[in-house]
Amino acid sequence: MKTKIKKNLYTLLLVAVGIFGYFIWLSLRPVEIVAVHQDGNSSDVLVKNFPFTDKGKMSWWLKNKNMFKDKYNIPQPEKDGNFTVIFWLFGDGYKETDGYDRLCFDDMHPPLNCIDKNRVFSANHSRNMGISFNTSRGIYRMKKNGQIAKDKAE
Template sequence: MKAKTKKIIAFIMLAGCVLAGYWLWLSLRPVEIVAVHDNGNHSYVLVRSFPPTDKGKINWWLENNSILKKKYNIPKPSSSGSFTIIFWLFGEGYKETDGYDRLCFDDMPPPLNCIDKDAVFSVSNSKNLGVIFTTYDGKYQLQKNGDIVKFTDEFEFK
C-alpha cells in the first residue's frame, strides 16, 4: 500500500473517531432544565442539552417524568386527563418580543419574557390517543403494554 493511501485511510479513521466521540458527548450530556412555565394544561419546559435522537428524547421522558411531577408539578392534567408539555431549547436566553415569532410567557414581566421558538420535543395525553410523543422526525404513541409505536401517517400505525 502506498504511503499516500495510508495517510488518507488514517485521516478518514481519525475523522470518524472524532465524529463518533462528538456524537457520544452530545448523547451523554445531562439535560439542564432552565425554567418551567405553565399555561393551564400546557407546560413549557426550557432546556439545554436535550438528547439529539427521538429514542433519546422519549427515553429521557420515561426516566424523568416522575421527577418533573415531583419538582415542577407537571404535567397538570385537565379533568379529562389531557395535558401537553413542550420542551423548548433555551438558546440565547430570554429576549424581548419581536412582535410575531417569539414565544412570550405571561407569567414573567416584559421586556425579557420571550424565547426564540425552537421546540425539540412534546408529550401530550388525551382520552382517545393516550400518550403521544412528538419530535422533529415524527410522532410516537405509548401503547398500554409499554411499547412505543411510530405513526406512519395521521391515522395508521407502523
C-alpha cells in the same frame, strides 16, 4: 505512492474517530432544565442538551416524568386527563419580543420574557388518544401494554 495513501487513510480515520467521539460526548451530556412555565394544562420546559434521537427523547421523558411531577408539579392535567408538556431548546436565552415569531411567557415581566421557537419534543395525553409523543420526525403513541409505535398516519 503507498505511503501517501496510508497517510490519507490515517488522517481520514483520525477525523472519523474525532467526529464519532464528539457525538458520543454530546449524547452523554445531561439535560439541563433551565425553566418551567405553566399555563393551564400546558407546560413549557426550557432545556439545554436535549437528546438527539426520538428514542432518546421518549426514554428521557419516561425516566424523568415523576421528577417533573415532584419538583415542578407538571403536568397539570385537566379534569378529563388532558395535558401537554412541550420542550423548547433554550438557545441564546430570554429575549425581547420580536412582535412576530417568538414564544413569550405571561408569567414573566417584559422585556426579556420570550424565546426563539425551537420545539424539540412534546408529551401529550388525551382521553381518546392516550399518551403521544411529538418529535420533528413524527408522532409516536404509547400502547396500553407500554410499547411505543410510530403513528402510521405520518
